[in-house]
Amino acid sequence: MTPTPEPKKVKIALCQLATTANKDENIKTATSAIKEAAAAGASLVVLPEMWNCPYSNDSFPTYAEDIDGGASPSADALAAAAAANAVTLVGGSIPERSEDRLYNTCLVFSREGALLAKHRKVHLFDIDIPGGVTFKESDTLTAGEAITVVDTEAGRLGIAICYDIRFPELAQIYAQRGAQLIVYPGAFNTTTGPEHWELLQRARAVDNQLFVAACSPARNPKASYQAWGHSTVVSPWGKILGTTDETPSFVYAELDYAEIETRRRNMPITQQKRYDMYSLVDKT
Numbered sequence: 001m002t003p004t005p006e007p008k009k010v011k012i013a014l015c016q017l018a019t020t021a022n023k024d025e026n027i028k029t030a031t032s033a034i035k036e037a038a039a040a041g042a043s044l045v046v047l048p049e050m051w052n053c054p055y056s057n058d059s060f061p062t063y064a065e066d067i068d069g070g071a072s073p074s075a076d077a078l079a080a081a082a083a084a085n086a087v088t089l090v091g092g093s094i095p096e097r098s099e100d101r102l103y104n105t106c107l108v109f110s111r112e113g114a115l116l117a118k119h120r121k122v123h124l125f126d127i128d129i130p131g132g133v134t135f136k137e138s139d140t141l142t143a144g145e146a147i148t149v150v151d152t153e154a155g156r157l158g159i160a161i162c163y164d165i166r167f168p169e170l171a172q173i174y175a176q177r178g179a180q181l182i183v184y185p186g187a188f189n190t191t192t193g194p195e196h197w198e199l200l201q202r203a204r205a206v207d208n209q210l211f212v213a214a215c216s217p218a219r220n221p222k223a224s225y226q227a228w229g230h231s232t233v234v235s236p237w238g239k240i241l242g243t244t245d246e247t248p249s250f251v252y253a254e255l256d257y258a259e260i261e262t263r264r265r266n267m268p269i270t271q272q273k274r275y276d277m278y279s280l281v282d283k284t
């Protein structure tokens with residue numbers, strides 16, 4: 001990969017969208033949110049995990065779109081919205097159908113609406129917390145096999161989805177590859193969200209001395225899955241640069257990528273790692 005782009009300042013917008021069971025309505029909501037974020041001055045816009053459908057295993061197969069096959073109204077709408085508003089767009093995620101498999105997939109578009117990257121969620125959300133939350137994405141979805149670092153006009157971005165944030169090795173590999181910001185479209189819930197959502201974002205940011213942004217759907221009281229909301233942007237020092245509650249809302253923050261160099265110079269933990277005692281192997 002080429003050297004990390006020059007440090008610069010980027011205004012990011014996280015669109016905490018209300019999602020419904022109506023895909024067309026969800027696409028309209030996303031399109032108008034991208035326009036509103038751009039009008040507010042954002043050059044990098046982020047959408048939530050599974051923004052075009054309810055977050056449920058019943059929904060994923062019926063809402064899934066064949067992105068590679070060119071049959072994806074959601075992808076088409078995102079490409080058009082990125083170009084119309086001249087923003088770099090991390091398009092949250094949607095259920096993707098590819099041959100006989102389904103994936104939880106994030107698309108990244110340039111300011112011209114070109115598809116820059118496609119990331120399939122690597123760690124599937126299979127958990128069982130009795131009295132709390134039980135979910136098994138692997139009932140319908142297949143895990144991705146590739147990790148994604150992409151150069152954009154808004155910086156070098158590492159892309160990962162929701163449960164992926166619990167795996168520090170992935171974030172460390174992104175940092176090693178020069179990511180300035182890791183973007184996690186996510187949909188934590190009312191059991192794990194209050195305990196871990198902010199903690200994990202701050203941990204990944206401080207571990208790796210880079211920016212972290214996590215964008216959730218808004219909570220829908222009628223939905224089977226109660227999203228935590230609280231979309232958040234964190235600095236390399238672990239500072240919350242912007243956050244919200246569980247309602248449909250926008251989070252704006254300015255990312256000054258020069259801070260990454262400052263923090264790493266002041267506290268050079270990457271050079272201080274004891275790779276004579278332990279190791280991280282990038283097998284991708």
Ligand SMILES: O=C(O)CCC(=O)C(=O)O
Nearest residue numbers: 125162163187188189192
């Ligand atoms: O890790 C968690 O607590 C929530 C993860 C999740 O909701 C997801 O991966 O979709």
